[in-house]
Amino acid sequence: MPSPDKETAPSTLPAGAVARDVERHRGANVARVRDAVAEEIPIAFVYNERPHAVMMATPADLQDFALGFSLSEAIIDHAAQCEKVEIVEALAGIELRITIPEKYAAVLDDRVRQLTGRTGCGLCGAQTLDAAVRHPARVVDVATIDALALKRSLNELQRSQKINAVTGATHAAAWAATQGRIVLLREDVGRHNALDKLIGAMLSTGTDSGGIDPHDGFLVVTSRASYEMVMKAATVGIGFLAAISAPTALAIALAKETNLTLIGFARAHGYSVYANAQRVLDQSAQIDRSIAS
Structure with missing residues (x-):
């Protein structure tokens, strides 16, 4: 955890962090400084031109985000089925335009699952109990x-x-x-x-x-x-x-x-x-x- 008194130069910030002005109060002392804060913006997942989910997220490693979400939500079965990811900046946020085999995109229509994800909330928008609680297969060959x-x-x-x-x-x-x-x-x-x-x-x-x-x-x-x-x-x-x-x-x-x-x-x-x-x-x-x- 960084010190609340630490000031970070904007040029040294990693992707996903931005500098903002802050009025810092410490006892009787007040100082106006530049502070580092995490970015959080809407990220829309669009599969084969079908809007599917909007997650509030940090806009870094978005190619990884597109593939990982697609796999962990069982939208696709293998990484190779994520054929293309286009990152498009919009006024309100960022669109991840993801191309997958059409048969998998068609399944999304049947799932009727439009997620509006807030920070740390991935079940928002699930409309049935079956959609909310999935049961993955048992994992095998787990390391000790x-x-x-x-x-x-x-x-x-x-x-x-x-x-x-x-x-x-x-x-x-x-x-x-x-x-x-x-x-x-x-x-x-x-x-x-x-x-x-x-x-x-x-x-x-x-x-x-x-x-x-x-x-x-x-x-x-x-x-x-x-x-x-x-x-x-x-x-x-x-x-x-x-x-x-x-x-x-x-x-x-x-x-x-x-x-x-x-x-x-x-x-x-x-x-x-x-x-x-x-x-x-x-x-x-x-x-x-x-x-x-």
């Missing part, structure tokens, strides 16, 4: 992670957040190798958006095969573990999620249903495992599993 690797990833996580370092206003979703090294990170004012951007980056870059293997590592997020975070992860085959804040009851239930290991309250000094604890190796722990299930 050592507790020391988890601690290492948490130490790297804060240092890797460039937008949050100057604004204090963004979430991050990061992919860590099994040893705990952060290999990819994306940020956004919305936690779901950050995860979508990460998923898009993972599945479009990295290995020679065209992406990072979602079975070879684990996901770390700077937010609570809501149902949607688990749903999006499981949909693309990620089977290990660690959040620095709490999970919800529905997230725990879905994690168990999809065979995903779910960790909450991940901190340098400890963590809580809510589902599939057998994949967490902790040599220093003295485990008491006598609690009734």
Whole structure:
């Protein structure tokens, strides 16, 4: 978290942060300074010229956002089916004009799902219970992670957040190798958006095969573990999620249903495992599993 007294030069700001004037009060002292704040604008998803969703998001890594959202919302099955993404600036925001095979675009018409997403809200606009709560297939071949690797990833996580370092206003979703090294990170004012951007980056870059293997590592997020975070992860085959804040009851239930290991309250000094604890190796722990299930 940046210091509230820190002033950042506009020329040094990362994409997704902008400079604004602020009147800063500290006791009896008042100063007018330039401050770094996170951008948040409407981003419209348009598939084959069909408007589908509008999300309030940070306008950075938009190609990743388009691909990740399309995959995590099960609009397409594979990255190659995202044939083209055109980023078009409009007066009110930005349009992501996405071209996918027509049979997948036609399915969107049947889903009758027009999302108006506020920051951190991905279910807004779902019109039926079936549309609101999806049940991804069970994940397979999930890596076993050592507790020391988890601690290492948490130490790297804060240092890797460039937008949050100057604004204090963004979430991050990061992919860590099994040893705990952060290999990819994306940020956004919305936690779901950050995860979508990460998923898009993972599945479009990295290995020679065209992406990072979602079975070879684990996901770390700077937010609570809501149902949607688990749903999006499981949909693309990620089977290990660690959040620095709490999970919800529905997230725990879905994690168990999809065979995903779910960790909450991940901190340098400890963590809580809510589902599939057998994949967490902790040599220093003295485990008491006598609690009734």
